[in-house]
Amino acid sequence: MKKWIGLFGLLMLFVCAQAQKSDYSGWQVWRVTVKTKAQLDTLLKKVQDVWSHEVGLGDIDVCLSPKEQAMVRSMRLPIRVLISDVGAVIQSQESDFQIQGDLFSQYQNYDQVILAMRNLQRQYPNLVEMFLIGTSTAGRPIYGLRITRGVRQQRLYSNRPAVLFNGCQHAREWVTVSTNLYIAYQLAGLYGSNTQITDLLGRLEVYIVPVVNPDGYVFTWTNNRLWRKNRRYLGNFQNGPAYGVDLNRNWGYEWGGQGSSNNVYSETYRGPSPMSEVETRRLAQLMASLPNLRAHIDFHSYSQLILWPWSYTSTLTVSDPTFSAVGNQMRLAIEGVHGMNYTPGPVYTTIYPAAGAILDWVYGVHRVLSFCIELRDEGQFGFLLPADQIRPTAEENFAAVLELLEWTKGRFVF
Numbered sequence: 539m540k541k542w543i544g545l546f547g548l549l550m551l552f553v554c555a556q557a558q559k560s561d562y563s564g565w566q567v568w569r570v571t572v573k574t575k576a577q578l579d580t581l582l583k584k585v586q587d588v589w590s591h592e593v594g595l596g597d598i599d600v601c602l603s604p605k606e607q608a609m610v611r612s613m614r615l616p617i618r619v620l621i622s623d624v625g626a627v628i629q630s631q632e633s634d635f636q637i638q639g640d641l642f643s644q645y646q647n648y649d650q651v652i653l654a655m656r657n658l659q660r661q662y663p664n665l666v667e668m669f670l671i672g673t674s675t676a677g678r679p680i681y682g683l684r685i686t687r688g689v690r691q692q693r694l695y696s697n698r699p700a701v702l703f704n705g706c707q708h709a710r711e712w713v714t715v716s717t718n719l720y721i722a723y724q725l726a727g728l729y730g731s732n733t734q735i736t737d738l739l740g741r742l743e744v745y746i747v748p749v750v751n752p753d754g755y756v757f758t759w760t761n762n763r764l765w766r767k768n769r770r771y772l773g774n775f776q777n778g779p780a781y782g783v784d785l786n787r788n789w790g791y792e793w794g795g796q797g798s799s800n801n802v803y804s805e806t807y808r809g810p811s812p813m814s815e816v817e818t819r820r821l822a823q824l825m826a827s828l829p830n831l832r833a834h835i836d837f838h839s840y841s842q843l844i845l846w847p848w849s850y851t852s853t854l855t856v857s858d859p860t861f862s863a864v865g866n867q868m869r870l871a872i873e874g875v876h877g878m879n880y881t882p883g884p885v886y887t888t889i890y891p892a893a894g895a896i897l898d899w900v901y902g903v904h905r906v907l908s909f910c911i912e913l914r915d916e917g918q919f920g921f922l923l924p925a926d927q928i929r930p931t932a933e934e935n936f937a938a939v940l941e942l943l944e945w946t947k948g949r950f951v952f
């Protein structure tokens with residue numbers, strides 16, 4: 539009898555855990571064509587979750603609940619269905635998690651990410667050091683890797699120029715986590731056999747923070763695959779409890795401007811004040827502690843773009859020729875690996891205004907060359923990029939990373 543009660547309990551636990559997950563059955567991703575500004579405004583009012591970066595006239599990709607589909611259909615605009623069953627895609631990818639493979643043939647949950655970082659440090663103790671940047675809103679550790687020749691002998695404030703890579707400010711952009719891990723694994727793994735990488739790691743310090751937003755990332759694995767923001771509880775307002783700040787609108791340079799929202803329910807909610815979130819503050823502190831920092835890439839997905847400041851204004855930075863030259867080299871390097879096209883340009887004019895984005899802060903406050911790379915794809919799967927594209931995505935972007943490291947090699951630290 540006892541045994542049956544126990545089994546029943548387990549079953550209920552399982553059912554409850556399942557029931558907690560957001561249900562995306564009936565949801566679809568559409569590519570809608572809008573011809574007038576009025577149509578665009580109406581569409582944006584009806585839709586909660588815009589996926590594409592093109593928010594002007596023309597094609598725009600949106601993720602829609604059945605209710606939203608009815609509302610948008612009534613507008614009688616040209617529609618192409620990109621994902622006909624979002625729920626089914628999420629479910630089919632969940633069963634992939636079970637299959638064991640190497641690190642880059644499947645996505646890694648947060649525990650697996652931490653384990654992968656630890657393993658790399660254990661395997662290359664003179665090259666790789668894992669360190670704690672701080673803890674998230676919910677108290678999860680945020681880790682970074684420091685990679686350089688003789689990492690234990692190097693002073694913390696090295697006279698080698700430093701480059702920082704980070705992923706996963708946005709929780710659902712899983713391929714950014716794998717790409718950051720891949721960069722770390724390639725650098726460490728090829729040191730000593732590949733002359734270019736051996737040379738680079740003798741001259742540079744590389745910092746890698748695969749998951750800036752661990753609470754959001756864990757939430758996408760346990761509760762809602764399409765969560766974007768962090769998971770801070772904001773309070774109970776007119777539409778019920780509100781959670782989450784968009785970390786990439788929370789940075790303290792021209793915070794609060796165009797392309798960010800003061801609505802707590804919005805996907806681009808900027809937070810109550812600049813740097814209000816512990817996740818942005820800790821990463822900012824790390825960067826501020828590195829007087830040798832010369833370059834940075836913030837990885838996102840999706841759309842295949844190579845972006846640079848500004849995000850808050852259409853004005854070009856005084857460094858635009860440098861951004862443009864390095865950005866173009868990265869574009870060519872990426873194209874050379876699997877022939878994929880990534881479009882380069884400043885954020886504001888290439889995609890949309892996004893005040894409070896990390897790259898404006900990094901460049902605006904520290905004058906460090908800061909890029910945002912939007913990884914694969916171009917909308918076929920969007921945030922639900924199939925696992926078999928992790929490796930090619932990471933491979934082509936590692937080529938871009940090498941370009942940036944080569945550029946940084948020439949930036950001296952006095």
Ligand code: 0X9
Pocket residue numbers: 589708711786836838839840845849885892895896897898909910912
């Ligand atoms: O909206 C964003 O924050 C980024 N696009 S995403 O679909 N990944 O959310 C682009 C913003 C520009 N990039 C950076 N400032 N890093």
Ligand code: ZN
Pocket residue numbers: 707708711838839
């Ligand atoms: Zn993003």
